[in-house]
Amino acid sequence: MPKVLIIGAGLSGLTSAFALKDSEYEVEILEARPRLGGRIFTKEVNSCQLELGATWFGPQHTSLMALINQLEIPFKTQENGSEAIYDFRPKGNLERFQIPNQGSSTFKFKSGSSSLINTLFQKQTGKVHFNEIVKSISYSDTFTVETEQNQFEADYLILTIPLQLIADTIEFEPGLPQSFQNLLSNTHTWMSDSIKFSVAFNSDFWKNDRYIGTLMSAQQIVQEMYDHSDKDREQNALVGFLNAGYSELSEENRKERLSNQLRDTFNQKAFDIKAYADVNWRNEAFIIHKQAKALIPHQNNGNPKLREGFFENCLYFSASETAGQTPGYMDGAVHRGMEVAELLLKKLG
Numbered sequence: 001m002p003k004v005l006i007i008g009a010g011l012s013g014l015t016s017a018f019a020l021k022d023s024e025y026e027v028e029i030l031e032a033r034p035r036l037g038g039r040i041f042t043k044e045v046n047s048c049q050l051e052l053g054a055t056w057f058g059p060q061h062t063s064l065m066a067l068i069n070q071l072e073i074p075f076k077t078q079e080n081g082s083e084a085i086y087d088f089r090p091k092g093n094l095e096r097f098q099i100p101n102q103g104s105s106t107f108k109f110k111s112g113s114s115s116l117i118n119t120l121f122q123k124q125t126g127k128v129h130f131n132e133i134v135k136s137i138s139y140s141d142t143f144t145v146e147t148e149q150n151q152f153e154a155d156y157l158i159l160t161i162p163l164q165l166i167a168d169t170i171e172f173e174p175g176l177p178q179s180f181q182n183l184l185s186n187t188h189t190w191m192s193d194s195i196k197f198s199v200a201f202n203s204d205f206w207k208n209d210r211y212i213g214t215l216m217s218a219q220q221i222v223q224e225m226y227d228h229s230d231k232d233r234e235q236n237a238l239v240g241f242l243n244a245g246y247s248e249l250s251e252e253n254r255k256e257r258l259s260n261q262l263r264d265t266f267n268q269k270a271f272d273i274k275a276y277a278d279v280n281w282r283n284e285a286f287i288i289h290k291q292a293k294a295l296i297p298h299q300n301n302g303n304p305k306l307r308e309g310f311f312e313n314c315l316y317f318s319a320s321e322t323a324g325q326t327p328g329y330m331d332g333a334v335h336r337g338m339e340v341a342e343l344l345l346k347k348l349g
């Protein structure tokens with residue numbers, strides 16, 4: 001049985017594993033983290049579901065929608081209300097503005113984005129090895145993949161590690177062409193610069209007269225915020241992005257600043273935070289190297305050269321950013337994960 005090794009148990013890797021499950025390939029997955037999902041991360045804190053990675057998608061994300069429908073994963077519309085608050089402080093005031101009608105809906109998963117990951121994991125049949133950090137890949141008729149502790153052999157490799165991180169951390173023998181290494185170094189990893197937060201309260205004190213949670217600010221710690229309440233779970237929550245200027249603060253400090261901003265904004269004397277978490281993705285391992293050079297958002301995302309096969313078409317790059325459709329997004333990860341699986345299935349004839 002020919003063996004396929006998938007590096008990375010994020011959305012792309014698990015999609016490929018799912019698509020190969022009934023084939024004649026033996027599939028194994030190496031994952032650096034102790035958890036599944038990569039840039040998809042729903043954290044359970046005090047019985048609240050905090051969304052700390054990818055959250056939203058839309059009807060234009062056709063590959064993702066097809067997979068969600070096939071797996072029957074429930075999703076719902078993101079409610080933003082008709083008015084938002086713009087926080088211009090300290091140079092201006094709090095102001096309300098009308099949210100323009102966007103024409104089409106934005107969706108999110110009813111039980112958190114990790115519900116997609118967990119379902120894929122349950123339905124695929126490959127063995128996942130956690131805490132295996134790939135360091136080097138060598139090829140001579142077959143692949144030898146070295147992690148910090150172990151060595152794995154394979155006939156085919158699907159590499160879903162974010163591309164800039166590959167250029168910064170993985171050694172290839174024989175080496176990849178210099179022009180391709182340069183392309184990897186210059187391909188932006190979507191959202192690797194963001195700080196995502198999620199916070200749950202005992203009440204939804206922010207909801208009143210046409211306003212249900214949407215807030216924007218350029219100077220305050222909360223840069224962008226949306227309602228993330230869930231009636232079924234009796235969860236009153238908000239989710240969004242923090243200003244990157246606060247990235248050097250501790251999570252506890254960011255929580256305090258966020259509380260102060262919300263308390264002032266909504267004239268609350270006191271409120272109880274039931275659960276809070278944020279992830280400063282720029283400081284996370286396994287998404288971007290600490291010394292990685294700054295790139296323009298989406299730089300080189302979807303470049304067709306990223307979809308070329310290497311080592312006699314036995315190695316494919318498959319991070320979302322390689323995709324020919326919506327690169328960088330969950331949809332791109334599914335689109336490319338399926339495409340690479342199909343390329344390998346064709347080899348079986």
Ligand SMILES: Cc1cc2nc3c(=O)[nH]c(=O)nc-3n(C[C@H](O)[C@H](O)[C@H](O)COP(=O)(O)OP(=O)(O)OC[C@H]3O[C@@H](n4cnc5c(N)ncnc54)[C@H](O)[C@@H]3O)c2cc1C
Pocket residue numbers: 007008009010011012013030031032033036037038039040052053054055056057132133134135160161162165190191192194195196281286287318319320321328329330331332333
């Ligand atoms: C904060 C945030 C918000 C986002 N919001 C949205 C959104 O609302 N909508 C949307 O569509 N998309 C969003 N995205 C993007 C979306 O998360 C990604 O497009 C998608 O999850 C990428 O999946 P992937 O499998 O290609 O990569 P990843 O999820 O990065 O998976 C790669 C896997 O490889 C593993 N890995 C890395 N290095 C090694 C190594 N050396 N050895 C072994 N394993 C390794 C990682 O741990 C990871 O599990 C967001 C991303 C972030 C971070």
